[in-house]
Amino acid sequence: METADVVIIGGGVIGTSIAFRLAKLFEKIVLIEKGEIGGQTSGSCDKAIFLQSKKAGFPIEMAIASREIYKNLQEELGMSFEFKQSGGMIVIESDSHLPFMEAFTKSQRESGINIELLNRKEALRRQPCFSSHITGATYCQDDAEVNPLLLSQAFAYGAKREGVDVRTHTEVINIHVKKGKVEGIVTNKGKIATNLVINATGPFAGNIVKMVNTDLPIQPRRGVILITEKVKPIINGSVLCSQYIAAKHLASEENVPPFGVGLSLGQTESGNLLIGGSREFVAFNKKVSTEVFSSIAKHACRIAPVLRNLKIIRTMVGFRPFTGDGLPIIDELPDVKGFIIAAGHEGDGIALAPITGKLVADLVMEKENDLLTPLTLQRFITR
Numbered sequence: 001m002e003t004a005d006v007v008i009i010g011g012g013v014i015g016t017s018i019a020f021r022l023a024k025l026f027e028k029i030v031l032i033e034k035g036e037i038g039g040q041t042s043g044s045c046d047k048a049i050f051l052q053s054k055k056a057g058f059p060i061e062m063a064i065a066s067r068e069i070y071k072n073l074q075e076e077l078g079m080s081f082e083f084k085q086s087g088g089m090i091v092i093e094s095d096s097h098l099p100f101m102e103a104f105t106k107s108q109r110e111s112g113i114n115i116e117l118l119n120r121k122e123a124l125r126r127q128p129c130f131s132s133h134i135t136g137a138t139y140c141q142d143d144a145e146v147n148p149l150l151l152s153q154a155f156a157y158g159a160k161r162e163g164v165d166v167r168t169h170t171e172v173i174n175i176h177v178k179k180g181k182v183e184g185i186v187t188n189k190g191k192i193a194t195n196l197v198i199n200a201t202g203p204f205a206g207n208i209v210k211m212v213n214t215d216l217p218i219q220p221r222r223g224v225i226l227i228t229e230k231v232k233p234i235i236n237g238s239v240l241c242s243q244y245i246a247a248k249h250l251a252s253e254e255n256v257p258p259f260g261v262g263l264s265l266g267q268t269e270s271g272n273l274l275i276g277g278s279r280e281f282v283a284f285n286k287k288v289s290t291e292v293f294s295s296i297a298k299h300a301c302r303i304a305p306v307l308r309n310l311k312i313i314r315t316m317v318g319f320r321p322f323t324g325d326g327l328p329i330i331d332e333l334p335d336v337k338g339f340i341i342a343a344g345h346e347g348d349g350i351a352l353a354p355i356t357g358k359l360v361a362d363l364v365m366e367k368e369n370d371l372l373t374p375l376t377l378q379r380f381i382t383r
């Protein structure tokens with residue numbers, strides 16, 4: 001039977017980032033992807049590497065560590081993914097959001113983020129196409145962006161160059177465990193014997209652990225993005241709004257706006273605008289009602305009226321892997337030796353992919369890393 005030192009399941013940003021980092025540590029690594037590289041959530045998302053949108057404390061610490069790796073990542077991988085330090089803004093649309101955003105900015109600053117609070121005039125100077133009714137905005141010059149479609153491809157390119165065997169259109173259908181230890185995987189194209197499996201299947205991670213009779217606290221949280229025709233540059237950097245921050249961080253669904261709508265806005269190098277977004281728990285249902293599309297469009301046009309004149313050419317639907325506390329799980333299954341989970345990055349997988357690869361490398365090499373401590377499965381068991 002074929003053998004491998006490691007089998008990574010999932011070819012999104014997380015699985016490909018892990019493959020790249022592990023490549024130097026193991027002789028034979030196989031990455032198995034059911035469809036195309038980046039064909040699921042990692043290819044249906046925005047492009048922002050936001051620092052300022054993360055919760056204060058550990059989530060920011062992790063985001064800063066990941067952002068640091070981004071600085072030289074294109075050179076490391078040998079491929080461009082259109083990384084740009086373009087800065088990011090969170091628009092404050094109404095005076096009623098101001099106290100929350102003032103407190104938010106203060107805690108972000110205390111966590112080490114270079115963030116400013118801009119008044120209306122200063123915010124409009126940075127984004128002249130915004131409506132003059134806005135109250136102001138926050139601004140962080142270290143926020144950055146990438147082309148997410150290229151990012152998974154670039155990680156896979158770097159991994160392949162380091163000798164990883166990347167197999168697309170191959171589905172893992174079973175996992176063999178004997179006496180509490182992983183023995184191998186079964187795909188629709190054959191079996192591979194291995195003692196180390198990494199489940200990097202994002203929102204699908206729960207389906208994979210079912211193969212070893214376990215459950216995971218990860219559920220899909222649907223997000224929708226509208227894509228416009230190409231236009232000359234009208235947006236500077238990446239933009240969120242204070243309502244987006246509320247939809248992302250508020251634990252109670254009662255406090256979240258309808259369909260979890262909150263602005264996320266950015267413009268690609270080719271000129272298309274990505275207008276988001278929504279947050280809904282509807283399992284893996286890709287059928288989006290017109291109400292969701294129109295809520296996203298109305299909200300965005302209120303903040304940036306110029307958008308009313310643009311044509312929407314297509315939409316994207318993706319499923320964020322939601323754990324409930326805004327953090328991923330990077331840990332070994334307690335009852336199955338050699339079965340690692342690296343999933344649950346919710347709306348931050350693009351920002352956190354680089355550090356995730358490093359953390360999984362440390363975990364499998366049993367190297368101490370304080371960043372791993374808050375990411376264990378144990379945190380759900382003791383709640």
Ligand SMILES: Cc1cc2nc3c(=O)[nH]c(=O)nc-3n(C[C@H](O)[C@H](O)[C@H](O)COP(=O)(O)OP(=O)(O)OC[C@H]3O[C@@H](n4cnc5c(N)ncnc54)[C@H](O)[C@@H]3O)c2cc1C
Pocket residue numbers: 009010011012013014015032033034035036037038039040041042043044045046047048049050170171172173200201202203204222223224225276277317318319320321343344345346347348349350351352
């Ligand atoms: C609308 C939206 C906007 C977003 N915007 C941002 C943003 O601006 N910044 C940011 O940081 N994050 C953003 N995110 C979050 C980010 O996209 C995700 O956190 C990230 O893409 C998750 O990557 P992943 O590799 O874990 O999952 P995925 O990309 O879904 O990859 C998992 C892979 O596993 C494969 N798979 C599943 N089952 C099997 C099997 N049995 N065998 C083999 N392969 C299998 C799937 O085919 C899939 O390709 C956004 C998400 C959405 C939905």
